[in-house]
Amino acid sequence: MTDIATYNFAYLDEQTKRMIRRAILKGIAIPGYQVPFASREMPMPYGWGTGGVQVTASIISPDDVLKVIDQGADDTTNAVSIRAFFKKVANVAVTTDTASASIIQTRHRIPEHPLSAGQVLVYQVPIPEPLRFLEPRETETRKMHALEEYGLMHVKLYEDIAKHGRIATTYAYPVKVEGRYVMDPSPTPKFDNPKMHRSPALQLFGAGREKRIYAVPPFTDVVSLDFEDHPFEVQTFDQPCALCAAENVYLDEVILDDHGGHMFVCSDTDHCEKRRNAPTSPLWGGRAEGAGGGLDQSTFHSTPTPALRADPPHKGEGKEAE
Amino acid sequence: MTDEPLLRVSALSKFYGSRVGCENVTFDLWPGEVLAVVGESGSGKTTLLNCLSTRLLPSSGTASYRMRDGQFRELYRMSEAERRFLMRTDWGFVHQNPADGLRMTVSAGANVGERLMAVGDRHYGKIRATAVDWLSRVEIDEDRIDDEPRAFSGGMRQRLQIARNLVTGPRLVFMDEPTGGLDVSVQARLLDLLRGLVTDLGLAAIVVTHDLAVARLLSQRMMVMKDGRVVESGLTDRVLDDPRAPYTQLLVSSILQV
Numbered sequence: 286m287t288d289i290a291t292y293n294f295a296y297l298d299e300q301t302k303r304m305i306r307r308a309i310l311k312g313i314a315i316p317g318y319q320v321p322f323a324s325r326e327m328p329m330p331y332g333w334g335t336g337g338v339q340v341t342a343s344i345i346s347p348d349d350v351l352k353v354i355d356q357g358a359d360d361t362t363n364a365v366s367i368r369a370f371f372k373k374v375a376n377v378a379v380t381t382d383t384a385s386a387s388i389i390q391t392r393h394r395i396p397e398h399p400l401s402a403g404q405v406l407v408y409q410v411p412i413p414e415p416l417r418f419l420e421p422r423e424t425e426t427r428k429m430h431a432l433e434e435y436g437l438m439h440v441k442l443y444e445d446i447a448k449h450g451r452i453a454t455t456y457a458y459p460v461k462v463e464g465r466y467v468m469d470p471s472p473t474p475k476f477d478n479p480k481m482h483r484s485p486a487l488q489l490f491g492a493g494r495e496k497r498i499y500a501v502p503p504f505t506d507v508v509s510l511d512f513e514d515h516p517f518e519v520q521t522f523d524q525p526c527a528l529c530a531a532e533n534v535y536l537d538e539v540i541l542d543d544h545g546g547h548m549f550v551c552s553d554t555d556h557c558e559k560r561r562n563a564p565t566s567p568l569w570g571g572r573a574e575g576a577g578g579g580l581d582q583s584t585f586h587s588t589p590t591p592a593l594r595a596d597p598p599h600k601g602e603g604k605e606a607e
Numbered sequence: 608m609t610d611e612p613l614l615r616v617s618a619l620s621k622f623y624g625s626r627v628g629c630e631n632v633t634f635d636l637w638p639g640e641v642l643a644v645v646g647e648s649g650s651g652k653t654t655l656l657n658c659l660s661t662r663l664l665p666s667s668g669t670a671s672y673r674m675r676d677g678q679f680r681e682l683y684r685m686s687e688a689e690r691r692f693l694m695r696t697d698w699g700f701v702h703q704n705p706a707d708g709l710r711m712t713v714s715a716g717a718n719v720g721e722r723l724m725a726v727g728d729r730h731y732g733k734i735r736a737t738a739v740d741w742l743s744r745v746e747i748d749e750d751r752i753d754d755e756p757r758a759f760s761g762g763m764r765q766r767l768q769i770a771r772n773l774v775t776g777p778r779l780v781f782m783d784e785p786t787g788g789l790d791v792s793v794q795a796r797l798l799d800l801l802r803g804l805v806t807d808l809g810l811a812a813i814v815v816t817h818d819l820a821v822a823r824l825l826s827q828r829m830m831v832m833k834d835g836r837v838v839e840s841g842l843t844d845r846v847l848d849d850p851r852a853p854y855t856q857l858l859v860s861s862i863l864q865v
Contacts, residue, residue: 419710432688436695436725440710443717443724446731447753512731 295342296374301325305343305498309489312500317462318430319413324496328370333363335493337390337409338370344405344489345371345388350378352386357394357535357552364392381555393456395477397534397556400486402503408471410492413499415459415469435467438510446515455520460507467510468499476519476535481507526551529560611673613638613779613811614659619668621654627835628654632668634830634840638778639809643826643843645816645858651835652815653783659813660700660781661690672779695722699772703784705764708771709756715742715767716752722775741770745800762793766800773804782814786821798824819862823847831855 293299301323308322327335345351351371355363359381367390368379380386383398390407400406416426419437429437438459445453458475462468470478471490481488481501488501501507511517525532527548534556536549551557612635621628629651636642644652657663659670661682671679675697682690694700702708709718719738720728728734739749745766747759756764765785772780785801786794802825805812814825822829823843830840831852839852850856 419713428687432691434691434725436721439724439729440713440717440721443720443731443734444713447714447716447735511729513729514732 292374294375295345297342302343305339308498309500312498313502316501316505317466317468317499319497319499321496322498324493331494334367334392334409336491337407338367339493340407340489340491341388341390345375345377349387350380350385352380352389354394355392358554360554383555393472394552395473395480397553400484402485404486406486406488408490410471410490413469413492413495413497415467438467452515459510461510462501463506474535478509524549526557529557531560612636613673616670617668619658619665619670621658621665629835632837636811638811641805641812641826643814643816643822643829644832645819645822645829646832650832652832656781656783656815695725696775697777699777699780701768701772701782701785703787705768708768711757712755714753714755718767718771719774741774745770762789762797765797778811780810780812782812784816801825
């Protein structure tokens with residue numbers, strides 16, 4: 286434990302952790318309600334997951350196993366750094382395996398592997414207020430939540446249909462939690478919204494800059510808002526993952542060269558690698574011989590760009606002001 | 608007209624510190640009746656309107672409103688949730704500046720549809736059909752439905768604001784200088800439209816204006832205010848043709864004759 290001698294366990298002091306745990310407990314007691322909390326300065330800039338890190342630091346214990354993903358990937362800068370951070374300040378075991386993690390901190394994705402009871406999914410949230418781009422005043426949005434005045438949320442969806450002929454919101458798609466609070470599921474693609482509904486895992490949301498924590502307890506109803514004649518639907522992809530041939534998963538577009546070559550691959554890297562390393566999987570179909578690290582060159586041809594932009598927003602990319 | 612008023616106001620006063628906003632205002636408003644409140648700037652018209660529409664809380668006095676179930680409810684004892692619900696269903700508020708009453712960054716259709724969605728309408732096609740219907744009733748072309756009010760002229764914005772307020776079939780509409788800032792020909796058309804809507808829908812309205820012509824055209828009854836007090840009230844034609852209070856006489860004689 287010499288590595289953590291200069292810090293308290295999990296970086297934050299015990300008083301701060303108690304304060305954050307109280308906010309988390311309140312959030313769990315009122316599903317979808319944004320609990321204000323005294324967000325601390327963290328050794329990373331706002332927008333890089335300071336809220337998620339504080340939540341994780343407050344709930345982590347020495348025997349936890351931590352997984353951190355960023356846009357579904359375990360190997361991006363943000364994920365690697367946060368994993369290394371907790372290894373250093375809490376000396377916990379880390380993993381990239383979704384099933385064996387007890388805490389999964391995530392930015393913008395929910396893993397493809399179904400979560401199970403006892404797991405905690407910690408979301409990094411940039412803007413917790415789903416009504417923010419429609420009503421800039423915090424005093425007013427809090428009142429709207431208190432009085433359950435959510436007509437405005439549908440105004441946004443109405444505008445989508447009027448402008449694009451369908452609900453064009455593809456990420457940060459508003460949901461109603463347990464029939465009461467409208468919540469921003471953080472900028473996850475709406476593809477992941479159905480996974481939140483009655484999930485056996487506990488879902489915690491931390492927004493560091495905005496100083497809000499909210500939660501969805503296990504087995505809670507999470508319903509995406511929609512219109513009767515324009516029901517909610519998730520993105521679909523007209524081709525499987527170019528690496529592991531998975532279907533019905535969320536795909537990222539990867540640019541291969543500057544001549545328009547690109548391919549679509551799983552955004553969940555752990556899921557993709559597992560499939561490629563298990564060539565006998567029935568999911569694999571008949572193409573097992575090409576698996577195990579081989580990139581089948583035939584998948585590298587240029588593919589037509591689907592009408593729907595498939596990738597979730599990148600860091601710093603604002604929501605459209607509407 | 609029924610035998611019970613829609614709104615009963617009794618000894619309503621609003622003080623801003625030691626300054627008087629409006630003082631000791633008492634009146635009844637009947638269903639389908641249009642009441643004009645006239646007076647010069649600073650006479651307390653808008654303060655009175657804001658108190659009645661519960662946008663301001665008065666310092667003393669009461670106002671009770673007959674709900675759709677026939678029961679009178681004391682406005683200032685209702686919870687905020689109930690008041691806000693009343694505001695977006697049974698009431699309307701037309702601001703002098705349409706930008707205050709409209710959402711300038713969403714389309715005209717969504718502006719009209721917002722109240723419907725707020726009371727639980729969840730069918731896009733029906734909401735849009737209602738919006739089209741209301742736009743045509745306020746003489747806005749259907750092909751402007753997806754334009755933002757920013758792209759509208761002042762008169763169109765005001766008509767859109769009226770449509771947005773009337774879409775839930777309110778029984779009482781508050782109007783604060785509805786024709787202010789519009790040129791005379793646009794004013795005339797707007798007044799024509801308002802008069803038609805008020806008669807067709809049987810709306811009760813309280814119209815605050817400093818323009819006596821607007822009061823004459825729209826209202827059946829009027830109250831003249833000066834320094835926060837009601838100096839004269841009565842049938843509009845009587846007050847304008849035979850003003851009794853000295854201030855009203857001054858006001859009526861101040862109208863420029865073209």
